[in-house]
Amino acid sequence: MAPDFWSDNRQAQAHMQQLTALREEVTTWEQIATQLKDLHELSKMLEEEPDNDMQEEVASAIPPLEEQIGKLEFALMLSGEHDAKNAILSIHAGSGGVDAQDWAEMLLRMYLRWAEQHRFRTQIYDYSEGEEAGVKSATVEIEGRYAYGYLRSEIGTHRLIRLSPFDAAHRRHTSFAKIEVMPDIEDTIEISIRPEDIEVDTYRATGAGGQHVNKTDSAVRMRHIPTGIVVTCQNERSQIQNREVALKLLKARLFELEQKKREEEAARLKGENVQADFGTQIRSVIVHPYNIVKDHRTNQETSDTTGYLAGDVDAFIYAYLQEQASGVESAITADSNP
Structure with missing residues (x-):
């Protein structure tokens, strides 16, 4: 209800998506709680007045609930800083x-x-x-x-x-x-990219995509000069859109690079050995x-x-x-x- 909530449309959309996801999560647990309460009351009634058909109905309702609860409990293990993200x-x-x-x-x-x-x-x-x-x-x-x-x-x-x-x-x-x-991690952490550190090339997209393919230089290849990281995007219909997506991909790759540096430094300080077989099949x-x-x-x-x-x-x-x-x-x- 904040008067300036929609002044930043992208930030507002992110908040609304988070709200929707949390509402769905809470609603799911509340529905399960209601179903368990109903089953518990039915089971007490059956103890007083046995009914074979009702007993079978109650018994058949339990396995799907157990499976659903198991999946939700497992999801609780996804508690990493970025686990909930795209x-x-x-x-x-x-x-x-x-x-x-x-x-x-x-x-x-x-x-x-x-x-x-x-x-x-x-x-x-x-x-x-x-x-x-x-x-x-x-x-x-x-x-x-x-x-x-x-x-x-x-x-x-x-x-x-x-x-x-x-x-x-x-x-x-x-x-x-x-x-x-x-x-x-777009819009979630600050990744500073100076315009002078980016080298952008455009070229004609290939593959399916409509009449613009092979007629305009809409595809974008973006190179981050300090790190040598290169990202490309040719999916969107305009060069401007492809630039925006390429910049998002570049931010993600720079974030990954920083994460690896921090992990390596943490491992060094803790005295842990970095795995030497990186790149072998998992x-x-x-x-x-x-x-x-x-x-x-x-x-x-x-x-x-x-x-x-x-x-x-x-x-x-x-x-x-x-x-x-x-x-x-x-x-x-x-x-x-x-």
């Missing part, structure tokens, strides 16, 4: 040639389907096609509460082992793709000579490779976050019991 997910083909580019495109499709299953909105900001097939790299924003909290478990190198469809001899190939996930998908998806950090695995590649990634996300939460709990216990 995610900016980037996929880069690694070693493996055309197979790696095809693998990168398979991963993009997988995460888009995962987002759809969670009713998250997605928007592809950059899409660099491979020469023969697949993609060299792609960047997509996934909008939804806790999108970053869930997807940070996917950061790292993903490996695919299969019979290559691009090999005339149909031999087995190993391909790699790298996943980067950053929170959308998860492998094998479709020949057998079917298995295995996470090398948690040992979570499934033989349903088809379902996994169709977006059924939750089991792996949950396993990783549960392990992280267990590690934090163990550390707290150790600190409280020297």
Whole structure:
């Protein structure tokens, strides 16, 4: 009700989105509380006057509630500073040639389907096609509460082992793709970017996009001179829009860089060893000579490779976050019991 609430439209929209998300969260818990209260009263009535049909109805209502409560309790573990934010997910083909580019495109499709299953909105900001097939790299924003909290478990190198469809001899190939996930921190922290530190190139966009494609230099490539970070955007219809999106991506990458610096410094001060195997696979998908998806950090695995590649990634996300939460709990216990 503040008179100047809508004077800054973008800030107001951010507040309204936060309000909506919190209202939905509170309403969900209140509805569960009401259902549990009703079931409790029904169970007391059944103790006095047994009714087989009513007992079955009460019994059948409990498992869905338990499942819903389990998911909500799990969401409470997403308490990181940026866990509730939207995610900016980037996929880069690694070693493996055309197979790696095809693998990168398979991963993009997988995460888009995962987002759809969670009713998250997605928007592809950059899409660099491979020469023969697949993609060299792609960047997509996934909008939804806790999108970053869930997807940070996917950061790292993903490996695919299969019979290559691009090999005339149909031999087995190993391909790699790298996943980067950053929170959308636009308007949440101050990232100072001086105009003189940015080098901007424009070029003609490629791929689907309408009549303007290949006719105007609407695509934008932005380079941050001090760090050498380069971001591109060719999805929007105008150069101005692409500049705005590219600047947002640059802010996110600069934030990620600062976060890594702080984490490395904290690890140095605590005397912890920085992992030397960064870049090695965190998860492998094998479709020949057998079917298995295995996470090398948690040992979570499934033989349903088809379902996994169709977006059924939750089991792996949950396993990783549960392990992280267990590690934090163990550390707290150790600190409280020297």
